[in-house]
């Protein structure tokens with residue numbers, strides 16, 4: 001597999017639209033598979049992307065999920081339009097969740113999404129401003145892992 005240029009794209013995600021849950025991350029996963037990345041890279045990117053997509057659907061009004069693939073790395077940026085996170089440090093803790101019961105009944109709300117995004121990326125950044133929105137940037141480096 002050989003990437004020479006930057007491959008990029010984006011998906012609009014509508015908050016509350018559970019009927020499309022997983023659509024963007026599934027699409028990104030199949031792009032990575034078609035580029036021939038090894039299973040472990042695809043798995044990590046897919047988990048991180050899916051958790052980011054779900055958080056936009058569950059907690060926000062709307063957002064954009066972008067991917068940018070270069071010979072060196074996969075970058076995933078999830079940017080939403082709010083409400084923002086009051087205490088990012090708390091939100092990053094395993095098991096912390098504000099998901100309402102009806103969301104938990106669908107199987108979400110274990111408070112593991114953000115920790116798993118961090119765990120599955122090599123670089124993880126989160127920026128949030130209450131009233132404005134949240135941006136999560138995740139990078140997975142490809143060195144020595146290209147198939």
Ligand SMILES: Nc1ncnc2c1ncn2[C@@H]1O[C@H](COP(=O)(O)OP(=O)(O)OP(=O)(O)O)[C@@H](O)[C@H]1O
Pocket residue numbers: 051055056058059060080082083084085091092096097098099107108109110111112113114115134
């Ligand atoms: N984009 C976001 N905008 C606003 N709040 C968010 C956002 N992402 C996460 N949060 C807040 O951070 C908490 C923790 O998020 P995290 O993804 O770790 O767990 P969860 O979504 O509650 O459960 P799980 O991801 O395991 O289904 C959420 O419950 C929510 O309060």
Ligand SMILES: [Mg+2]
Pocket residue numbers: 051054055109112113114
């Ligand atoms: Mg989550």
